[in-house]
Amino acid sequence: MLTDVETLVIKIGSAILVDAETSRLREDWLEALALDLSALQDKRIILVSSGAIALGRQRLGLFGKSLTLAQKQACAAAGQSRLTRAYEDALGARGIVTAQALLTLNDTEHRRRWLNARSTLETLLDLKAIPIINENDTVATDEIRYGDNDRLAARTAQMIGADMLILLSDIDGLYTADPRKDAGAKHLPVITSLTDEIKAMGGEPNAATGMGTGGMATKLAAADIATSAGSDMVICDGREPGALAKLWSGGRHSLFKAKDNPRKARAQWIGGTLKPCGCVTIDKGALKALRDGSSLLPAGVTSVSGTFEKGDAVSILSDGQEIARGLIAYDHPQADRIKGLKSGEISAVLGYENGAALIHRDNLVML
Template sequence: MSSDIEQKRIVIKIGSSSLTSRHGEISHRKLEKLACEVVTLKDAGHEVVLVSSGAVAAGYRKLGCLERPTTLTEKQAAASIGQGLLMETYSKLFMSNGYVASQILITRSDFLDEIRYKNVRNTLNVLLKRGIIPIVNENDTVTIDRLKFGDNDTLSAKVASIVDADQLIILSDIDGLFDGHPGLNKNAKLIPQVNQITPEIEAVAGDSDSSVGTGGMRSKIEAVKIALASGIPTFLGNASKDQIAVNALSGKARGTYFTIEKPQIQLNQKKKWIAFHSHPEGEIIIDQNAKERMVDDHVDLTLSGIHDVKGPFNKGSVIRILDKSGRKIGCGVVKVSSKELQTLKKKVDTPSVNKTIIDSTDFVCHEKVLITV
């Protein structure tokens, strides 16, 4: 790799079908290829986080299943076996090249809670600064459906956001985004560059044909939207291609490059958590004057500007803020519970209770930043 390439922080996501054989076992050849590319990037001075699928696919045969399990308990049991097999292989491959790998298992609740979100971020930053290669996966052995990311495409985009990555590289068994289904339409053409996720782009997203993977093109587009909203350019390409990750970084790989049409507003970590990772628990409807003051003048939301409250929510919760027409204005951290707010609204004409409900520092405007929660 050329030494004049700027050193970057990169998140690479690899899908199950790109790590396993057609029988569902771990493919040492595929893992070795990926590890070699990560080593090449590390040798060039880049920081790399690897978001790796494959735990269930790698473990289900060792569990005694002939086919990929469909029940939650069997998936979790298979993951508990496969995750160890994956990490053992990764560790040996990276150690033989002088690099140490670490394992981080995450659930969606780790992002929903601000303190746990900060802990994940801090851990990843320490590992990267020490030259370690973090290998991230969803904690499939304990995660229940309502706390799942759904697929590692989404997880990789959220990880890229939390570490302020310079680029997200999503690798699977497809060459990129096509203008039609390449398996059904032989004339389907690869779309090499996308500057905006339009309804037309979303319409051409299809599902995966792989029997070992769960994330189709639709989930990849959703992940790209999260990454772009965080200001992170993203590449989608085929993991089987030679030096795909290395070439993607230099813009020379075959695939689809997703870039940002206009610069996003830079958010601090607090606002980034509010915008991209929290889970709003209720809604506050505000009047036009309060909306203009919050959005244009960056003024706190006070009790006098609140038209209606839809809960329930607790003090310190992230809530959605809407105008009277129901249009979403943004999200913010509320200083009082919905119950207390309803009580205060009855006394809104008393100046002493016209208190701040949401600080401007805890508010993110939907019109200025693509909020994805």
């Protein structure tokens, strides 16, 4: 299953990581996860993990009742440090470096913040660390939060161009009906298209399941995001220790096939979906460099026009013709100030730098 996978996002729910009765961490499960991940150190891996609120309940003694928003935020604050330390201890014992990253809805929907988050995650992956992502429930409100980590995991997979997203769940995949209520429900091993019929199998949105806030409806919403971005998605039963190893060896699961590969899906998004907010004109040397697959450096830019912010889409012109499009790394005034400069001169002019490239090759598509 993982032969061609380079970048992998794994989502872990509260009900898997934390015991429902005691709100205590399932340490044996986490140790088994660390063992499974140690066998995948040739992959780029991100974990999206729930559990902070559940662990915070135990620390603050808030058992057996529904929580107000303020109480949820308090539990998240009390539990997040415990969650981070648990991953650090378990994975560190296997020689794996971890890093905490707390995101909100705005971080994955606002282009500037999206680029900043993506840059941080890419740097961590390049340094062979495993980012542990959770929604920042301490500050998020109902109006600016995902509310479930299935969709956050899908947005993360989209953000970094993951080849695969794995949702470790309390069920081994998608069924034609709820198998706990319908003995005739059939398991679907491969889903090639998210038709209306398939989406209807998810039931009502946001159906509560134990300590978690997701349900099959949110998992299908995640599948829609991930597969549209070029990532395959898997739902499998993650309750038993060694769930990943079982999946690698052919354990039962449902595979949602991507519509395209991540790089092509991202190129289509940049080239055909985003409306350019400005233009940069380049010289012949920069044109050749772009055709050879390089990033656009300030030295090759002769003029800048339009009004744009960091993360906006801009057109790249040569001889008056649009030859490429990309997400720019600097606001319009800063881009105008550094045009024509060598990359090493950016800091001296701006007092900082946001990378040597005006448009990184990963954020650029030739037209």
